Amino acid sequence: MALFFYKEKNKDIRAAAYLRLSIEDGDKAESNSIGNQRELIRDFAAERPGLHLVEEYADDGYTGTNFERPGFKRMMEDIKSGKINCIIVKDLSRLGRNYIEMGKYLEQIFPMMGIRFIAINDNYDNANTESSDSDSIVVPFKNLLNDSYCRDISIKVRSQLDMKRRKGEFIGGYAIYGYCKDERNKNRLVVDEYAADIVRSIYRRKLEGMSAQAIAEQLNSENVLAPSEYKRLCGLNYHSGFKAGTHAKWQAIQVLRILKNEVYTGTMVQGRRQKINYKIKKIRDVEESGWIRVPNMHEAIIPQKLFDTVQEVLKLDTCASKGQQTVNLFSGIVRCGGCGQNMVRRTVSKNGKKYIYLHCVTNHNGLGCSSHLISESKLEEVVLAALQGKIQQISGLEHRLDEINEIPKNERRLKSVEEHLKMLEQEEQKYQTLRRQLYEDMSSGIVSKEEYKEFSHSFNEKVEAIRKAKAEMNRQRDCLNNLDVEHLPWIEDFKSYQNLTSLNRRVLVELVESITVYDKEHIHIQYRFDQEIRNVLEYCSSVPAEETEESAV
Numbered sequence: 437m438a439l440f441f442y443k444e445k446n447k448d449i450r451a452a453a454y455l456r457l458s459i460e461d462g463d464k465a466e467s468n469s470i471g472n473q474r475e476l477i478r479d480f481a482a483e484r485p486g487l488h489l490v491e492e493y494a495d496d497g498y499t500g501t502n503f504e505r506p507g508f509k510r511m512m513e514d515i516k517s518g519k520i521n522c523i524i525v526k527d528l529s530r531l532g533r534n535y536i537e538m539g540k541y542l543e544q545i546f547p548m549m550g551i552r553f554i555a556i557n558d559n560y561d562n563a564n565t566e567s568s569d570s571d572s573i574v575v576p577f578k579n580l581l582n583d584s585y586c587r588d589i590s591i592k593v594r595s596q597l598d599m600k601r602r603k604g605e606f607i608g609g610y611a612i613y614g615y616c617k618d619e620r621n622k623n624r625l626v627v628d629e630y631a632a633d634i635v636r637s638i639y640r641r642k643l644e645g646m647s648a649q650a651i652a653e654q655l656n657s658e659n660v661l662a663p664s665e666y667k668r669l670c671g672l673n674y675h676s677g678f679k680a681g682t683h684a685k686w687q688a689i690q691v692l693r694i695l696k697n698e699v700y701t702g703t704m705v706q707g708r709r710q711k712i713n714y715k716i717k718k719i720r721d722v723e724e725s726g727w728i729r730v731p732n733m734h735e736a737i738i739p740q741k742l743f744d745t746v747q748e749v750l751k752l753d754t755c756a757s758k759g760q761q762t763v764n765l766f767s768g769i770v771r772c773g774g775c776g777q778n779m780v781r782r783t784v785s786k787n788g789k790k791y792i793y794l795h796c797v798t799n800h801n802g803l804g805c806s807s808h809l810i811s812e813s814k815l816e817e818v819v820l821a822a823l824q825g826k827i828q829q830i831s832g833l834e835h836r837l838d839e840i841n842e843i844p845k846n847e848r849r850l851k852s853v854e855e856h857l858k859m860l861e862q863e864e865q866k867y868q869t870l871r872r873q874l875y876e877d878m879s880s881g882i883v884s885k886e887e888y889k890e891f892s893h894s895f896n897e898k899v900e901a902i903r904k905a906k907a908e909m910n911r912q913r914d915c916l917n918n919l920d921v922e923h924l925p926w927i928e929d930f931k932s933y934q935n936l937t938s939l940n941r942r943v944l945v946e947l948v949e950s951i952t953v954y955d956k957e958h959i960h961i962q963y964r965f966d967q968e969i970r971n972v973l974e975y976c977s978s979v980p981a982e983e984t985e986e987s988a989v
């Protein structure tokens with residue numbers, strides 16, 4: 437469209453200041469206040485001599501999604517009558533937020549009527565264009581239009597993908613290492629036996645105490661193809677994982693990714709990374725709480741329990757020193773009894789022999805505490821003995837539990853406990869009533885003060901004993917109620933180490949939560965499942981060993 441009427445652009449401009457504010461539209465009251473808009477437009481006009489502000493139109497509290505606004509309507513009337521020939525706004529969104537409607541005004545109505553339109557903060561002025569380049573008038577506006585269009589499309593695509601993610605359907609381009617896409621359903625993963633074996637071996641090596649770096653190096657020395665190379669070969673239908681030559685090698689980071697990927701437990705995890713928005717292609721990491729996790733979507737390569745243990749190991753490793761081939765036996769597990777911080781290793785050479793000690797890191801860094809020095813071999817010896825004892829105890833526990841569970845049903849036992857409790861309750865009330873009566877008898881002179889003291893003392897003792905018995909019965913009842921003695925997976929964990937003859941990283945990580953060293957003689961070992969173990973021990977002790985079905989009532 438020709439814009440000849442803008443040629444003498446700063447002459448006889450009868451301008452309207454158009455102001456609009458709508459909190460509902462998300463406008464911020466302070467920055468977009470009517471007063472602010474007015475001031476900005478007045479300043480703008482003051483700097484342009486040919487431009488005269490003749491009228492102000494304000495729509496305070498009217499949304500920009502339509503043009504049903506009194507101020508705007510009055511302004512259009514004044515345009516038609518020729519009173520004004522220019523509209524000035526703070527920014528495009530003051531005119532409106534409905535881009536289709538705005539397009540009509542900006543592209544058709546205003547140009548047709550020869551109205552100049554200025555949006556100060558958007559740097560938009562329809563007079564600032566060459567007549568030959570009429571399209572550029574609407575460029576900023578078109579951008580907006582495109583913008584909303586892109587946004588719509590992007591939201592649609594995203595929500596479709598999200599829907600798939602929520603259903604646990606795999607939407608990635610390539611299957612995760614260890615799996616391939618099901619040929620019949622590309623949103624499903626099936627186990628790739630070759631790569632799955634490598635994944636299993638990576639988890640096994642980790643549990644044996646190897647660092648991610650060491651695992652990567654070992655895989656490379658075994659000529660196992662790195663995931664990217666393997667993927668490439670699979671794409672070429674080349675079904676051997678082994679290949680010599682100089683290709684992409686395994687890196688510690690890939691090993692770590694595999695060790696941390698829950699997908700191997702059969703859970704589909706997606707949405708861990710996302711584009712910032714449809715404009716910015718940059719990818720950002722999503723917080724774990726925002727991940728979309730759907731369990732049991734495909735066959736697991738790594739059992740959940742093993743996966744969990746490895747996550748514990750990885751946590752401990754972050755405390756260990758970097759760059760080592762293997763993680764030290766006690767890394768991240770041993771704490772100082774004085775300050776609760778880690779213990780660090782120190783090697784001391786004496787008469788050509790090397791001795792390894794652990795000591796408090798706080799003290800090592802000169803920040804107080806004391807050394808809490810202990811030799812590593814001594815600690816190993818103590819922990820091994822304790823662990824062997826614990827393993828024996830828990831293995832024996834299983835036998836004892838079997839025995840107890842022979843007694844037809846704990847419900848029966850529970851019933852007897854509850855009856856006992858009821859009886860104790862009645863007993864307690866009886867003595868309390870007696871106590872009250874005794875007091876009344878003393879008040880009315882039936883018993884003497886001395887007699888009262890004597891009886892009262894014995895009643896109190898009785899009530900005390902009853903309360904103790906009640907507490908014990910309650911404890912037994914809680915034990916019976918809260919304990920699922922049929923399902924104690926940790927017993928198997930301990931039992932699997934029944935023939936333990938030396939300490940290794942794996943047994944420590946699986947069975948021990950922490951070791952606190954106070955001094956050579958005082959070492960506290962916190963076992964995993966500690967509370968559960970205690971509950972079971974308590975449960976067992978609450979059932980006399982010789983108890984049989986007949987005597988259980």
Ligand SMILES: [Zn+2]
Nearest residue numbers: 772775796805
């Ligand atoms: Zn310390």
